[in-house]
Amino acid sequence: MNIEDPTLASRRLSAAKRVVVKVGSALLVDAQKGRLNRSWLESFVADVARLRQRGQEIVLVSSGAIALGRRHLGLPPGKLRLEESQAAAAVGQIRLAHAYKELLEHYAITVAQVLLTLGDTEQRRRYLNARGTLNTLLALGAVPVINENDTVATAEIRYGDNDRLAARVAQMLGADCLVLLSDIDGLYTANPNEQPDAAFVPTVEEITPQIEAMAGGAGSAMGSGGMQTKIAAAKIAVGAGCHLCIAKGAHAHPLQRIEEGARCTWFLPTATPVAMRKQWIAGTLKPAGEIFVDAGAVRALHAGKSLLPAGVVRSQGRFDRGDTVSIVGPDGAEIARGISAYSDGDASRIAGRQSAEIETVLGFRGRDEIVHRDDLVLLRNP
Numbered sequence: 001m002n003i004e005d006p007t008l009a010s011r012r013l014s015a016a017k018r019v020v021v022k023v024g025s026a027l028l029v030d031a032q033k034g035r036l037n038r039s040w041l042e043s044f045v046a047d048v049a050r051l052r053q054r055g056q057e058i059v060l061v062s063s064g065a066i067a068l069g070r071r072h073l074g075l076p077p078g079k080l081r082l083e084e085s086q087a088a089a090a091v092g093q094i095r096l097a098h099a100y101k102e103l104l105e106h107y108a109i110t111v112a113q114v115l116l117t118l119g120d121t122e123q124r125r126r127y128l129n130a131r132g133t134l135n136t137l138l139a140l141g142a143v144p145v146i147n148e149n150d151t152v153a154t155a156e157i158r159y160g161d162n163d164r165l166a167a168r169v170a171q172m173l174g175a176d177c178l179v180l181l182s183d184i185d186g187l188y189t190a191n192p193n194e195q196p197d198a199a200f201v202p203t204v205e206e207i208t209p210q211i212e213a214m215a216g217g218a219g220s221a222m223g224s225g226g227m228q229t230k231i232a233a234a235k236i237a238v239g240a241g242c243h244l245c246i247a248k249g250a251h252a253h254p255l256q257r258i259e260e261g262a263r264c265t266w267f268l269p270t271a272t273p274v275a276m277r278k279q280w281i282a283g284t285l286k287p288a289g290e291i292f293v294d295a296g297a298v299r300a301l302h303a304g305k306s307l308l309p310a311g312v313v314r315s316q317g318r319f320d321r322g323d324t325v326s327i328v329g330p331d332g333a334e335i336a337r338g339i340s341a342y343s344d345g346d347a348s349r350i351a352g353r354q355s356a357e358i359e360t361v362l363g364f365r366g367r368d369e370i371v372h373r374d375d376l377v378l379l380r381n382p
């Protein structure tokens, strides 16, 4: 196990371009009174504002809707029935969103509420829409506050815990850092509540079966939303090239504390999000179709540019926006693979046109590029 320089480790947060932070219910809501933990939230929001000021993009995945809403409906303590939690979430979410809005507004930061259900990250078309909206919000300087849409999510179609939801969001947005603020300061070799001699694990370079075993088996004292779901989230995050940090959130200024070297566990990815994405594109076994391009486009792609409609001659096969396609040069050889921003029909209609004409031809304003360079891998050299 590595002992690493904590300031170096904390740069993973301070130097990240796009950061997702998951905030657990226990931090936001006072368990006894069922009220918002306002002073904690103020300190957290001050941290978020500081990161924004440094030019970092922030996405919050916040729990707390059910915990906040139940008191207002007079629901008893203890486990709620599904319909009761759905009702509580509807009442609590509006309060939660309002609290973020009010506090972030002090720093002139615009808050956007986004409620997701499982299908929004698992079904391609909805995934693309959710990703598009979130990217637009970030580009316009807003801070999205995401939660699961508990009011309509039923038992079979829910993420169930926001650790995995946050990891899916980090993956979807190509974030470079995901922080899970929790009630524990990181991973231990065993459950520290049961085994006081459990050792702290500062860094995980690979999620081995031993690491998974440290999180405890099913039904462990930490239960759902416990260490197991955090390891599941870590697998998703590191697989997408994103660093993941499990840190204790209960103190004031939890993000600042991580930057100052407070104890936390870092899970390290093996590559950057763009590299992981490109690896995935290059590994597509069966591209859905082909886009034939002219010699000028071949030169542009080799110079690291995106594929614009102007360089496209025609397309072949059936593909949708978001599918992987082969890009074929005038000599018939596949030169690249990439994710098409247009369906085969739309790609054919805008082939040979200037990007400025896309809206007139298709009736909507899509991306300027048919395949953006971040979504493109060259297969051979000129």
Ligand code: GLU
Binding pocket: 024, 025, 062, 063, 064, 065, 066, 067, 089, 147, 148, 150, 160, 161, 162, 163, 225
């Ligand atoms: N979405 C739930 C809520 O806002 C919380 C899920 C979780 O705690 O992970 O109340």
